[in-house]
Amino acid sequence: MLFRSRATAGDKRVTVRREDGYHALKSLLPPPERRGVVLVDPPFEDKDEADQLLKGMKNALKRFATGTYLIWYPIKDRPPVDALHEGLKATGVRRQLIAELWINQPLSPMLLNGSGLVIINPPFKLENWLGEALSAMARAFHANDHKVAWLVPE
Numbered sequence: 194m195l196f197r198s199r200a201t202a203g204d205k206r207v208t209v210r211r212e213d214g215y216h217a218l219k220s221l222l223p224p225p226e227r228r229g230v231v232l233v234d235p236p237f238e239d240k241d242e243a244d245q246l247l248k249g250m251k252n253a254l255k256r257f258a259t260g261t262y263l264i265w266y267p268i269k270d271r272p273p274v275d276a277l278h279e280g281l282k283a284t285g286v287r288r289q290l291i292a293e294l295w296i297n298q299p300l301s302p303m304l305l306n307g308s309g310l311v312i313i314n315p316p317f318k319l320e321n322w323l324g325e326a327l328s329a330m331a332r333a334f335h336a337n338d339h340k341v342a343w344l345v346p347e
Contacts, residue, residue, distance in 0.1 A: 214233060219252055219253075219256070222253055223256055224260075230262075231261070233246070233264045235266075237267050247281070254313070258286070260314060261314045261315065261316065264312075264313070266309045266311070267307075267309075268306050269303070281345075286313060287347055288315065288345065289313050289343070289345040290311070290320055290341065291309060291341070291342055293307060293339060293340050294308055294334075295337045324341045
């Protein structure tokens with residue numbers, strides 16, 4: 194299903210779809226323009242969600258290696274995040290930047306303690322801008338921790 198939000202209604206360059214994202218990664222990439230940003234926001238409700246995400250990303254990167262991908266993930270406990278990062282590193286794709294904001298210490302893996310974003314092929318100087326933005330957010334939310342770092346550099 195294709196729909197437009199009020200924020201993007203007048204912009205023909207923006208397409209928002211409500212459908213199975215892993216199927217869309219196969220069927221919609223690469224875009225005709227051969228450039229674009231893909232937001233991947235999995236629900237992380239299934240135990241194998243990280244595996245599905247990694248498989249979907251491997252396929253997407255084969256089809257559209259130059260795209261910018263924003264992959265959101267929840268931070269409940271460090272081991273699942275580390276496993277996701279290792280899986281993304283194993284794709285062999287360079288230029289993977291991470292940004293994380295931990296609001297709470299990970300005292301319980303049942304709670305959402307923070308959020309993270311992996312940016313594949315980030316725009317030039319995004320690392321600096323994100324560092325400043327996350328520092329301000331960390332102060333505003335009295336966050337436990339935050340970081341911007343290269344998961345895989347150039």
